[in-house]
Amino acid sequence: MGRTRQAAGEAGKGCDGYFSFFSFLLYFMRFLPGWETTFRLPLGEVLSIIRPFHPRLGASMTQKKLTGAEIRQTFIDFFVEQKHTFVPSASLVPGGDSTLLFTNAGMVQFKDVFLGTDKRPYTRAVNSQKCMRVAGKHNDLEDVGRDDFHHTFFEMLGNWSFGDYYKKEAIAWAWQLLTEVWGLPKDKLYATCFKDEKGTIPADEDAAEIWKQQPGFDPSHVLFFGRKENFWEMAETGPCGPCSEIHIDRGEEFDNLAGKPHRCGVNGECTRFLELWNNVFIQYNRSGPDSLEPLPATHVDTGMGFERIVSVLQGVDSNYKIDLFQGALEAVRALTGDSVEQMYANFTPYRVIADHARAASFLIADGVVPGNVGRNYVCRMIIRRAARFGTKLGLREPFLAKVGEAIIAAYGDFYPELEKNRQPILDNLRREEIRFARTVESGTAFLQGLLDELKKSGQKVLDGRKAFDLYATYGLPFEIARDIAREEDLEVDEAGFRAGMEEHRLASGGGKAMGKLGGEDAEFYAGVLKGLQKAGELGPEGVAHNPYEWMQVEAPLLALAADGELLTEVDAGDRVEVLLPKTGFYVESGGQVSDTGSIRAADGSWEIEVDEMRKPSAGVIVHVGEVVFGHPKAGDPAIASVDAARRHDIMRNHTATHLMHAALHQVLGEHARQAGSLVAPDRLRFDFNHPEAMTPEQIERVERLVNEAVAADMLVMPNLKAREEAIAEGAMALFGEKYGETVRTITIAPESETDRHSYELCGGTHLERTSDVGVFLIVSESSAAAGVRRIEAVTGRGAYELIARRFKAIKQAAAALKSAVDEVPARVETLQNELAAARKQIAAFKTELALSTFNVQLSSVQTVNGVHLLVWEFPGADKDTLGQLADKFREKYPQNGVCVIGAVDGEQVIVMAAVTQDLIKRGIRAGDLAGHVSRQLGAGGGGAPHLAFGGGKDAAKLPAALASVRSWLEGKIK
């Protein structure tokens, strides 16, 4: 436990903490006999005693206290000493689990171990897991920061037993760590155990008994609770069991409901009693609502909220007052100029900002950048909410990057991904704040319009639905809308807003984005595997798999199955799942698609075409396909062959993907990390983080760099090594991927591994030399999500096809242009310019011609009751020309003029009517006139009073229609 007892002389480093050893001492003194009567102080006074020793208030601090980092480390060290393997925190993005938005508990990365579909080289594990809880009944984003205990992001300390130790050890260690290592007072700790209120599941007397045996444990502190508190289930079915929680009584001064009637006790309502640690004992498998079966192997899964235990050990009344948050809070305080007292008096915005800046920093470090879908959207909302609370503190300029710096400083040592991604974190925070400011600005403009209308109508309350529309459409949050309204002495109807939100939620809920859950037949195949292992047909590792070397294997059909049933024989046309003792077929992983191929009888009597590969359970790989001919029977000797040409195309695309990843880093920077990948035979698709569209030059450079790497004929070398080692060497690991302890790395290098061109963790199949890629061509660069760009590219055969097709097109173009291929672009440009000029000229000529003809026509103007009337049919005139003629007419007859011109342009008949301003006042409108004429042509017409158009398809009726203008006018003038 050397780390916990740091020498006084080293206290300088400890100064980033908030509370001194003195406060630590004070806290525990409270548990001493007689404390309550002799030295009882409310928290505020305790703080005032402590404050002189606060490092930032100037007092020298020479004494030692336990920092958050040290608490985390003592936990890990303690269990490592008990032969646990330290497993680093998994990414916040759960690998291979589409049902989960974020890793939300320590056991997420071990879920498959409990389910039996994954195996680990260790049976005891300890870690501190990064978790996010942003939605659900326990945590609504809007509530985080309003109290002292909720977080979006938090750490979960945990120790695990996979079929190894059980209750006895787990409880003893928990007790030892809490009381001996961390020194918590034994008489203040309580343990809860399970007792079924329905009486159908046996009570956990074992755990209760073990608790009573712990040294110094008060036997009366064992309490029993029912299913809600003390029975843990992963899902409707699957592993489950009773759990035992450890609670602490912090004393009356932590009772936030003191004086009010409430349930004050373990699992009560106030904050005096806190749950510290949950130990889950997995001993059953639930196969239905009423059926529990004992598991052959029992497991332990524990979880202790890190921030909470730190707050208890540091003796503070808020998770946000632990040392790890102080840097972030200070960063905000430096900007607002608040004193510590002022900050505590208005703590909510500070808490929100500290929490959200931390969550966003960790998210971005794990590749979740602000965006408008899925996880990225959550990241955006968190940043925007922090920014919103910043404005409550008067912070107008982007400020979160400063808080992010503090977070990186506090957590970077234990979570190196923060330090490694410093720049992307700070950039993304800042960029998102700016983006938010922009949407708020435009939303505010719309809101102002609504408020002005409201004031005009003399009302005081803005319709909540309108406010919601503003939110849904322009992203203007309710609170901001309300604040702005209040500045003008107006209100926003909140109930209406909520109603609008609810409607919107229902309207949007229709499209479920749930992937298929999978795992339905996990149990079936686990059973099949066990049977085959028992019969000696499969080894302990299950199906042997080597997609790197075995393009063709000879083996008997171990099992045939369909719809979760074993079959002995199948017929042509049947869809069937085939289990072989070994296979070289690649199973989709890391973006590379599964292999296809065939399984044939050794004697040629039947064949199955394989089009899908599955891994339903640990150690089981099945080929899925259709029987082409014959009657395959279980046990038949067979030959399984991967479609080699297709596989080769895939390998070209996979190696090219690595080369492109490296080229993107070179051209765009380190932030351009993989965010998704598809490696198919005909193309590759690669998503990566990048805030803006690539320029054509950048795309060209990437393409060129990849082709240069291809031409350099570099070696592609796979290697197996320990994950830690590979990562320490700088191998690129991907987020959302699950890696075992031993990983496969792919090095692309000219000669030796020391001069690497590319180095990634990758389980995919690759070429031996880069030159085998052939040609690499980028087909498109587009947006996949905000902040994520997508490149599609082709190689080898696909690239040849593309080149051939493009080349043919350009040759045809060159031939048509009667120019050399290289001169096509220049030639096209010249032609375009010439065409534009010619068009302009033609238009000018047409107008000129029309005007000169029209000039002649102007002499034939009739006079109807003193009004100048020109009715004319002008073949071939278009609309533009007619408009100009109208101008010409009004130039000549600025008053008392009516002009109607009909034109036949192809099949189209156009009628234009123009009237001078003075006649409009007398009720003669061009629109009416155009309508009158057009109706006779079987169509409508209309327009402005001074100029209108109409038309029709029947040219033969035009003369008669035009002739009717005179009488129409006579009727109007009277």
Add this chain to the structure above:
RNA sequence: GGGGAUGUAGCUCAGCGGGAGAGCAGCGCCUUUGCAAGGCGAAGGCCACGGGUUCGAAUCCCGUCAUCUCCA
């Protein structure tokens, strides 16, 4: 995945069934000038793309794409 909004001159936008506009920037000329500026003029547009409705679509309808935004 679903709902809403927006794509018009280099930029910011107006127009929202009848002849494509404004401000700013850029260009030319003029005036003025310590700096700033002012005046005049010309240029600049497949009104995102593809269908449809209509005599007529930037404008209405449908689809596609892109951007913004909300809900999952």
